[in-house]
């Protein structure tokens with residue numbers, strides 16, 4: 250059983266460090282994939298090569314962003330946006346008729362046991378969405394032997410797993426894994442566990458069959474010939490992808506001179522996305538592969554839907570407040586920007602560094618405004634926004650705006666009153682707020698809730714005691730919005746903003 254699981258894990262290993270021993274593939278799971286491939290070929294031939302659901306197909310994809318137990322380490326959403334953008338670009342540039350869109354929100358899982366994924370990945374299965382392609386993004390995948398997978402497709406669990414380092418615009422790993430998801434084998438099918446062609450082990454010319462699978466010693470696949478004469482029954486069983494005996498060079502020009510069983514030098518396709526050539530080479534998927542992907546999709550009713558992409562204006566939002574290079578009250582900062590037509594969501598980032606990696610706050614919002622409290626005093630902050638919708642995640646992010654928080658934030662101008670704060674902020678509607686204040690000595694004053702327009706909405710006299718004062722104050726009956734708590738005493742006034750959330 251353990252071997253079986255190991256094989257499942259190993260089935261698909263895409264592009265990995267080329268200095269390492271090459272990957273291997275599991276026969277059992279390869280059989281599952283081959284079975285589907287052959288069914289799809291059969292359906293295609295019955296339909297004279299026509300796949301049934303014509304026109305553009307929009308496929309829901311669900312990204313699971315996994316962090317450690319403490320919520321740290323998750324891949325950033327902006328990487329996932331770039332990844333979806335690159336995925337769609339690849340499948341559009343190759344006229345596949347296939348595009349992908351976000352199926353609802355990202356799923357966030359905080360679980361160190363998944364973040365460092367063991368070879369037994371069964372704990373992911375219950376987290377899957379039944380109506381989308383599921384992509385789990387983790388930090389590491391347990392090595393098996395000397396293989397460190399960058400990602401894989403599990404045919405038995407029908408899900409994809411990717412390392413977070415592989416997520417983004419510069420890698421073609423997801424494009425490759427999606428190929429497996431829709432039944433495509435590697436063009437070097439049969440050589441998956443071979444370590445890649447080498448003269449000592451495999452000879453030149455190569456034999457009639459692929460090397461025996463070391464996990465299942467009697468399993469081999471006929472080696473595909475350069476002239477295509479056996480292409481339907483050899484290699485990846487796909488005729489417009491030339492022979493490949495697991496060549497894995499990082500440049501895009503194979504000149505190895507390896508010969509097929511007839512002694513003819515093979516000319517692999519270094520651009521094929523299902524090969525192990527470098528990310529910079531693999532920008533192509535063949536017409537036969539495209540037909541198979543579409544046919545596989547046709548036979549996955551759980552992914553069918555009536556999704557229509559929404560047009561979105563090709564622009565970054567215009568940032569409004571806080572204006573650039575201003576001072577802000579650390580206890581409360583409200584952010585606002587112009588809506589972008591067609592955007593359903595905004596990705597908001599706030600950070601202490603302009604590269605947005607230092608103490609980042611990241612939010613996905615359905616409104617063009619947000620707010621935050623509890624920032625540190627006397628610090629510089631940076632914020633920026635990106636607009637998106639389920640299908641369009643390629644738009645640029647705004648240039649950042651910056652602001653500095655005041656040193657005097659939260660400090661009272663009332664002589665006897667020290668620092669004070671309002672919690673929680675924001676507060677839910679009809680919940681009480683709690684004021685925590687420090688008084689240097691006892692004094693009498695008034696505590697009021699005042700609208701932003703300056704109108705006193707309620708007020709009560711209060712006798713402050715020396716030391717810490719903790720006061721509950723009702724907000725019942727007040728609408729959602731921003732307000733001030735205003736304390737008046739000793740001929741002075743001290744205000745704190747707070748928000749009643751919707």
Ligand SMILES: [Zn+2]
Pocket residue numbers: 261262263425429435
């Ligand atoms: Zn692969």
